[in-house]
Amino acid sequence: MSDIVTFGETMLRLSPPDSERLEDADEFEVRAAGAESNVAIAANRLGADAVWTSKVPETPLGRRVVGELRSHGIETDVVWSHRGRQGTYYLEQGGTPRGNNVIYDRENTAVSTAAAREFDLDPIRNARVFFTTGITPALSSTLRDTTANLLKAAQQGGTTTAFDFNYRNKLWSPSEAKETLTRLFPGIDVLVIAARDARTVLGFEDDPRQLAHRLGSQYDFTTVIVTRGSEGAVGWHDNVVHDQPAYETDTVDPIGTGDAFTGAFIARRLDGDDVPTALEYAAATAALKRTIPGDVALVTADEVETVVSEQAEDISR
Numbered sequence: 001m002s003d004i005v006t007f008g009e010t011m012l013r014l015s016p017p018d019s020e021r022l023e024d025a026d027e028f029e030v031r032a033a034g035a036e037s038n039v040a041i042a043a044n045r046l047g048a049d050a051v052w053t054s055k056v057p058e059t060p061l062g063r064r065v066v067g068e069l070r071s072h073g074i075e076t077d078v079v080w081s082h083r084g085r086q087g088t089y090y091l092e093q094g095g096t097p098r099g100n101n102v103i104y105d106r107e108n109t110a111v112s113t114a115a116a117r118e119f120d121l122d123p124i125r126n127a128r129v130f131f132t133t134g135i136t137p138a139l140s141s142t143l144r145d146t147t148a149n150l151l152k153a154a155q156q157g158g159t160t161t162a163f164d165f166n167y168r169n170k171l172w173s174p175s176e177a178k179e180t181l182t183r184l185f186p187g188i189d190v191l192v193i194a195a196r197d198a199r200t201v202l203g204f205e206d207d208p209r210q211l212a213h214r215l216g217s218q219y220d221f222t223t224v225i226v227t228r229g230s231e232g233a234v235g236w237h238d239n240v241v242h243d244q245p246a247y248e249t250d251t252v253d254p255i256g257t258g259d260a261f262t263g264a265f266i267a268r269r270l271d272g273d274d275v276p277t278a279l280e281y282a283a284a285t286a287a288l289k290r291t292i293p294g295d296v297a298l299v300t301a302d303e304v305e306t307v308v309s310e311q312a313e314d315i316s317r
């Protein structure tokens with residue numbers, strides 16, 4: 001039995017070094033990147049046994065993704081496919097005021113055809129937590145059904161279900177997302193949602209504390225985490241709202257911050273932390289992630305501990 005099983009698409013992320021422009025770069029860094037594998041890796045770094053599940057093309061690019069994820073210490077449980085493409089995304093990191101631009105190339109991918117019947121559902125039924133995100137059902141109508149069916153299988157097995165709302169406006173409209181994702185809500189125990197997404201997609205204008213409380217009581221979640229970027233997060237659990245500020249960080253690469261936060265939060269809850277303590281470790285892991293290039297939070301539990309206990313110094317010797 002694993003601590004956490006995640007399901008979703010992992011892409012190859014292609015980004016020019018430094019802040020070069022995509023239209024001009026003659027080199028790209030290549031890294032495996034996807035919300036659900038990012039969460040699995042962050043959780044694993046904090047001590048959880050993590051498995052990433054997906055459908056992957058039986059091609060050099062598909063093998064590259066799986067090999068890279070395994071090299072980070074998580075287990076992969078994939079259906080290999082002879083049809084469909086490996087998704088990619090291009091990332092130009094421009095800084096202020098240019099911003100970070102993501103261009104997806106994820107049409108006709110192998111994962112977009114993944115049906116629940118292709119997977120052995122026992123690992124999900126037997127896991128302690130099953131995790132996926134709002135990106136997965138945005139990818140195809142098949143994946144809309146699959147997401148619902150996997151959440152149902154988890155629930156039937158008594159597995160806690162955790163879900164990051166993760167609205168991506170380059171994949172679907174707010175109204176499509178609202179219709180699909182709110183229909184999944186009854187199958188979710190722990191919801192993570194950015195305050196920005198709650199506003200854009202659900203139309204909730206409440207302040208984050210009220211928002212967490214309203215979502216928690218309206219939809220019957222056990223835990224709701226509302227993330228607020230540089231302003232930290234709030235967590236609602238047992239009818240109490242907890243505030244968690246963000247830790248100071250020098251940002252080298254912001255992509256994957258939310259996933260680092262969520263993976264760490266889940267791992268610490270599995271380890272027995274109460275919600276405020278798990279939020280502290282989540283915020284510390286998110287801060288560390290921002291100092292690391294790539295999507296993945298290659299942190300150690302000791303580093304996270306040091307940030308939480310505010311002993312981090314510029315040079316460790």
Ligand SMILES: O=C(O)C(=O)C[C@H](O)[C@H](O)COP(=O)(O)O
Pocket residue numbers: 033034035036038135168254255256257258259260295
């Ligand atoms: O956009 C997608 O479809 C992806 O999966 C790519 C990204 O790797 C994660 O979404 C990062 O998400 P944050 O942790 O919120 O920065």
